[in-house]
Amino acid sequence: MKSAFYSAFVLFAFCFAFIGCKDQPQEIPVTVRRLEKELFAAKSPADLEVLVQKNPFLRDYFGIPKGAADTLITNQLYSNINNPDLQKFNEELQTQFGDLASLKTQIQQAFGQIKAAYPDFKTPQIITAVTGFMGSDLYVSDSVIVIGLDYFGGSKAKYRPQLHEYQLRRYQQDYIVPAILFFISQKYNKVPAEDQTLLADMIWYGKGFEFVKHVSPETPDSLIIGYSQTQLDDVYASQQDIWAYFLDRKLIYQTWDAEKERFIGERPATVEISQYCPGAIGRWVGWRIVSRYLQEKPTTKLEELMATTNVRQILEESKYKGQKDEE
Secondary structure, eight states: OOOOOOOSSSTTTTTTGGGGGOOOOOOOOOOEEEHHHHHHTOOSHHHHHHHHHHOTHHHHHTTOOTTOOTHHHHHHHHHHHTOHHHHHHHHHHHHHHTTOHHHHHHHHHHHHHHHHHOTTOOOOEEEEEOOSSOSOSEEEOSSEEEEEGGGGBOTTOSSOOSOOHHHHTTOBGGGHHHHHHHHHHTTTOOOOTTOOSHHHHHHHHHHHHHHHHHHSTTSOHHHHHOOOHHHHHHHHHTHHHHHHHHHHTTOTTOOOHHHHHHHHSOOSOOTTTOTTSOSOHHHHHHHHHHHHHHHHSTTOOHHHHHHOOOHHHHHHHHTOSSOOTTO
């Protein structure tokens, strides 16, 4: 995941005034193909090779290099699906996720909002898979979205992906749709490639988070950005000090990758500011700037926001100075 989202939301109470300007959403029917049933029905590695050949997106999902034989993956995959532990885990996941009715409803509503803003949006096919963590957690393209259910079993799952504890919070069912929508936002999120500043990265994330909130307005902010509610409350209360840190050290126009990564990359904490300040704090500050920008320009439509490339203009017109929304 390239990234991720909230409460009784004083936190962003005014951030989304532009939602009132959106076009009427369309009804987008969504079905889910349960690929794991096809995988576990395979009787030989050759069956899996045929499946991969008939579904070329699986080469990308499994990360098979161009020109490499499918057998690099299918032999191991066949071994996995015949492992009794994975078979039992798959049964547990099928019980946990059920018919995915809630996920389908969320995706259908969000796709309707996207279609209203972008009439040329074509609904991708939704596919689930269980592979024993061989594929990606999420694979998102214009035509196909693959959800690796084994990654999203949550804290009570028997098996979990090998990630840090602070990352594992996002690997549960409620985070799936916000993560998919953030991936989709990247197609529409315009930021000039020549702008290599930290500010450009911050605004890019901020616009992506706003996209998710716009097309799925009931989604809590904690699920979009991946902070706990306590972290959101703390950074919101401390944002004036956080913003002062960025300004005092002239960070927003920093172009050195290693320095930018301290504030935009995934970390358990941004210790340069405080041991209690969550990682990727620059993404959150970028969201605050974009949401204040929308508060100042409430008639802005989603497609206008996403097409705006002048990040300095967004900062200036946001009038953001680390203040809370009521200030």
